[in-house]
Amino acid sequence: MATAIAYRHSHTTRQVLRSLVPVICPPEADALGEAIVEHMALTLAAGPAVLRGGFAAGLVAYDLGALAHYARRARALRGELAERYYASWERGPTSMHVQLARGINQLMSLACYEQPAMMERLGYRPAPWITEVKQRRLTVYHDDVRRQALQILAPDPLRPGVRVKQGV
Amino acid sequence: MTALSAAALHEGVPPRNVLTRRDHSGDSVIGADVVVVGSGAGGATLAAELAEAGFDVVIVEDGSYYQTRDFTADSSAMTRQLYREGGASMAIGCPPIFYQEGRAVGGSTVINGGMSWRTPDEVLARWDHALGLSGIARELEPCFERVERRIHVAAMDAEAIGNDNLLLKRGADAKGWKVIGNLRNQAHCVGSNRCAFGCPTGAKQSALVTYVPRALHYGARVYADVHVDRITRDGTRATGVIGTVAGSRHRIVVRAKLVVAACGAIHTPALLARSGFRSPSGQLGRNLALHPNVKLVAIFDEDVTGWRGVHQAFQVREFQDQGLLFAAVNLPPSILAMSFPHRGAALGRLMQHYDRMVLAGVLCADTTTGRVRTINGRPQAFYQLADADAANLQRGVSLLSELLFAAGARRILLPFHGAAELHGPDDARRLLGLAIPARGWEVVSVHVMGTARMGNDARTAVTSSVGLVHGADRLMVADASVLPTPLGVNPMETIMALATRSAGHVIDNAARFLR
Numbered sequence: 001m002a003t004a005i006a007y008r009h010s011h012t013t014r015q016v017l018r019s020l021v022p023v024i025c026p027p028e029a030d031a032l033g034e035a036i037v038e039h040m041a042l043t044l045a046a047g048p049a050v051l052r053g054g055f056a057a058g059l060v061a062y063d064l065g066a067l068a069h070y071a072r073r074a075r076a077l078r079g080e081l082a083e084r085y086y087a088s089w090e091r092g093p094t095s096m097h098v099q100l101a102r103g104i105n106q107l108m109s110l111a112c113y114e115q116p117a118m119m120e121r122l123g124y125r126p127a128p129w130i131t132e133v134k135q136r137r138l139t140v141y142h143d144d145v146r147r148q149a150l151q152i153l154a155p156d157p158l159r160p161g162v163r164v165k166q167g168v
Numbered sequence: 169m170t171a172l173s174a175a176a177l178h179e180g181v182p183p184r185n186v187l188t189r190r191d192h193s194g195d196s197v198i199g200a201d202v203v204v205v206g207s208g209a210g211g212a213t214l215a216a217e218l219a220e221a222g223f224d225v226v227i228v229e230d231g232s233y234y235q236t237r238d239f240t241a242d243s244s245a246m247t248r249q250l251y252r253e254g255g256a257s258m259a260i261g262c263p264p265i266f267y268q269e270g271r272a273v274g275g276s277t278v279i280n281g282g283m284s285w286r287t288p289d290e291v292l293a294r295w296d297h298a299l300g301l302s303g304i305a306r307e308l309e310p311c312f313e314r315v316e317r318r319i320h321v322a323a324m325d326a327e328a329i330g331n332d333n334l335l336l337k338r339g340a341d342a343k344g345w346k347v348i349g350n351l352r353n354q355a356h357c358v359g360s361n362r363c364a365f366g367c368p369t370g371a372k373q374s375a376l377v378t379y380v381p382r383a384l385h386y387g388a389r390v391y392a393d394v395h396v397d398r399i400t401r402d403g404t405r406a407t408g409v410i411g412t413v414a415g416s417r418h419r420i421v422v423r424a425k426l427v428v429a430a431c432g433a434i435h436t437p438a439l440l441a442r443s444g445f446r447s448p449s450g451q452l453g454r455n456l457a458l459h460p461n462v463k464l465v466a467i468f469d470e471d472v473t474g475w476r477g478v479h480q481a482f483q484v485r486e487f488q489d490q491g492l493l494f495a496a497v498n499l500p501p502s503i504l505a506m507s508f509p510h511r512g513a514a515l516g517r518l519m520q521h522y523d524r525m526v527l528a529g530v531l532c533a534d535t536t537t538g539r540v541r542t543i544n545g546r547p548q549a550f551y552q553l554a555d556a557d558a559a560n561l562q563r564g565v566s567l568l569s570e571l572l573f574a575a576g577a578r579r580i581l582l583p584f585h586g587a588a589e590l591h592g593p594d595d596a597r598r599l600l601g602l603a604i605p606a607r608g609w610e611v612v613s614v615h616v617m618g619t620a621r622m623g624n625d626a627r628t629a630v631t632s633s634v635g636l637v638h639g640a641d642r643l644m645v646a647d648a649s650v651l652p653t654p655l656g657v658n659p660m661e662t663i664m665a666l667a668t669r670s671a672g673h674v675i676d677n678a679a680r681f682l683r
Contacts, residue, residue: 026516038486046247072340083512095607102585106506109515113502114244122522124501126362127241129476139460141356145370148320150354152378153385155194155220158314158671163222164201164678 007052009037010019011120016059017073017108022079024105025112032115038109050122055107062089179237179370183384186233186273189393195419200226200389201682202674203409203424205396205439207594208275209663210647211430212379213315217671219386221678226389226422227380228411230431231271233280233392236377239366243500246365250279257434259538259549259613262606265458265532267549267613269432272366273392274376276432276465276660280614281363281480281497282352282372283658286312286665288488291655300624301633301650311665311672319353319373320380321661328359330477335468336354336496337482337577345486350495352480353660354377361498363479371636378662394420399427399443399643405447406643421642426681428635430647433616437540437649438547440620440637447620447630447638451633455621456538457654458551458613461531462561462570463497463507466577473523484571491533491656492564494571495527504612507610509585528572531615532557533656540619553611562604583610615659620649622666634673635666642681646670 009017014037021033029036046051066074066085077085090105092098112118119125136147182188201224204211211227219225232249239246247255252271259265270276282658292305315321342345357371370377384390393414400408406427411420429436437453475498484494501522510518538551569580573593580590582599585608590596622645623629626638631650637643646667648659655662674681 022512024511024515026513026519028516042244042248042253046251047256048253048258051256051258102509105509105511108501109181109505109508109511110244113500113505113519119501122501122519124475124522126360126475126500130241130360130368133360137356137358137369137371144356148373151320151384154319156314156317157215157220158668159221159675162675162678164675164682165222 007041009041010056012075013056013059016063017104018073019077019082020104020108021087023082024108029112029115029118030120031065032112032117035115036108036111039114040107043107043110055103058096058103062100179235182233182235183381184315186390186392187385188233189413189415190421192413192416192418192420195421197421197423198226200224200422200424202226202426202428203228203422204428204430204646205409206230206430206432207273207380207390207430208270208375208430208647209277209660210667211428212274212375212383213664213667214428214430214646214671215388216383216386217668218674219383219388219394221671221675223674224387226391226410226424227382227383228396228420228422229273229390229392230395231273231392232309233273233390234366234376236368236370236453239368240360241362241368243365243502244370250366257549258418259458259551261538261550261552263553263609263611265460265551265553265611265613267458267616269434269616272376273390274374274380277374278366278376279364280660281658282354282374283480283483284316284319284351284353285657286404287655287662288657291653293327295652297610298508301622301652302551304633307669308665311668312661314668315661315664316538319378319664320355321351321353322355324352324354324478324481325347325356328357328478329481330359330361330474330498331472332474332496332498333477333481333549335526335527335575336484336494336571339571340482340484340486343571343572345484345571347484347486350480350483359477361475361479364499368405391420396431396439399429399439399445401443401445404639405641425683426642428644430645432647433619433649434547434549434569435539435644436639436647437619438542438545438572441542445637445640445643447637448626449628449630451621451628452630453537453540453542453619454537456540456549456551456616456651457534457618457651459531459540459615459617459654460534460553460557460561460611460613461529462565462583462609462611463527463529464565464583465504465507465581466526466528466572467521467579468526468577471523471574474526475500487564487567488656491535491560492567493531493657494528494564494568495531496528499527508581526572526577528568530561530568532561533562533654536578537618541604549616553606558604558606558609561609562602566596566599569599585610615648617648617651617654620645621652622650623652625659637671644670644674
């Protein structure tokens with residue numbers, strides 16, 4: 001198992017992301033907010049350190065940036081205000097605003113549709129499909145599968161007759 | 169499960185000569201004839217050939233050891249486990265390009281699509297004539313045959329081909345364009361369409377289930393979960409490697425008579441650079457090619473259910489001479505969702521069409537190169553998409569859109585941020601006149617190549633034609649780094665064939681290498 005970085009959302013990151021779930025995810029995902037935010041932590045943990053750092057710093061800027069417009073932090077915005085504020089970053093005065101908004105959207109959309117309930121809504125059920133075809137392969141193609149398995153280990157030297165430890 | 173099926177799936181008790189981080193309780197010093205850093209297409213192939221010839225081979229792999237039974241339907245978990253940096257590695261440029269590399273025993277062959285194509289003749293001719301690699305086509309011919317036998321390169325079984333690929337073919341046929349069945353390293357792939365997340369049926373004949381078990385069978389040892397910090401050296405002579413076991417401070421020292429760097433075109437130049445090897449050519453880390461590719465999504469009226477069926481059963485080769493390939497791929501809903509600019513209710517409405525979507529890609533043979541710099545010992549890729557390549561990709565998107573409309577698509581979503589949907593072939597053709605700013609492109613890469621290019625002239629190449637590093641002794645490169653130009657096709661089989669050729673050179677000169 002690969003070593004995962006021990007990453008946990010900061011309080012600010014968690015609160016800001018939680019407030020953005022209704023803005024970015026479809027309404028049917030409303031009840032999954034905590035799981036979505038938690039999944040984003042897993043993704044960030046596996047990603048490049050520079051991405052994690054940039055994302056965290058960007059969310060702080062996003063949170064504080066709302067003060068100038070709404071006299072509240074972004075994490076406290078709800079409904080139409082949260083929507084308008086996020087949209088202002090999507091259009092962005094700078095490419096940094098645009099990139100952060102796009103990055104939040106991408107990571108949160110990924111986390112949203114990784115939720116089993118969301119996959120189920122789309123009829124996406126890969127596990128039973130894998131079980132079915134795996135069994136079919138071993139049944140229908142038994143002999144060929146066996147031949148290939150044997151071939152992998154069968155002697156077939158690149159230079160027939162050469163054993164370097166004897167030949168040197 | 170019967171013994172046969174367990175063997176075929178490469179399941180069961182892990183072999184004794186695979187050591188993972190759980191097997192280390194302190195520092196270790198190991199001796200070997202050859203140490204191979206990396207276990208992907210190049211490293212595993214070379215290791216197996218040398219082990220069978222009688223060399224004592226140690227493979228050191230940064231990633232973990234998995235078996236077929238470990239590959240599940242959990243795409244997110246698989247991505248985190250099998251991809252370097254969770255698949256979010258980025259080449260800096262405008263646009264930034266995200267590239268994917270495997271990080272597991274078996275390397276990127278564990279997570280690639282399994283397309284197995286020989287180096288195109290025109291590419292080999294160019295290497296031969298323009299780059300001084302004379303006779304390379306003739307020398308590689310038996311290597312290709314050998315690799316294809318080992319990894320079971322074959323056409324797909326027709327019954328395993330899914331509707332997304334049939335629609336791609338239908339569109340190509342309607343346009344009268346050349347479309348071919350993909351040759352893939354698979355033994356009766358049954359279309360679980362999970363190639364990118366570790367094949368859960370054992371059908372994909374990745375290095376994990378072919379060359380790695382073969383190397384183990386002939387006595388090689390695999391040290392998984394070990395990050396190689398540097399190659400040790402005595403002057404210009406490589407003498408081994410020093411690594412660290414993941415999640416610990418345990419050091420592993422391997423003393424060897426030949427060191428092979430096979431950790432991919434991003435990490436090999438960094439490993440050489442931080443170990444103090446400098447190429448007289450000044451080309452180490454340069455010449456980075458990415459095969460930039462973009463994806464678009466076509467929505468059909470009919471059911472597609474692209475996740476039931478073979479991954480990339482066909483390739484459209486009509487424009488190959490212009491550096492363009494088209495293919496249909498399928499991705500889980502989560503990864504598809506993250507590629508859309510939509511959000512909220514609009515995202516939900518769009519995703520309701522998931523089972524009627526065809527995801528198709530345009531791959532471009534790049535005409536420019538980037539660079540891997542080593543910063544504080546770590547690699548960072550820099551790559552600026554050339555205007556000519558952007559224009560070629562744009563043309564590819566237009567042509568592929570025409571094809572998909574010919575197949576019956578109703579709407580097409582484009583890989584340009586802020587671009588409007590297409591609703592018919594006229595829209596697709598109008599796309600050619602659209603000015604798309606570079607920052608609006610969504611470009612990815614799964615083929616990184618070229619950062620230690622081979623050539624017989626030490627003034628222009630990092631390695632010789634068999635991968636030996638110019639200006640160094642007992643140091644070899646056996647991965648996509650050595651490719652001197654982009655291939656325009658999937659590179660795995662070329663890498664394996666070149667590694668086979670390199671192994672032949674080592675065996676033929678065993679007395680020198682074992683001294």
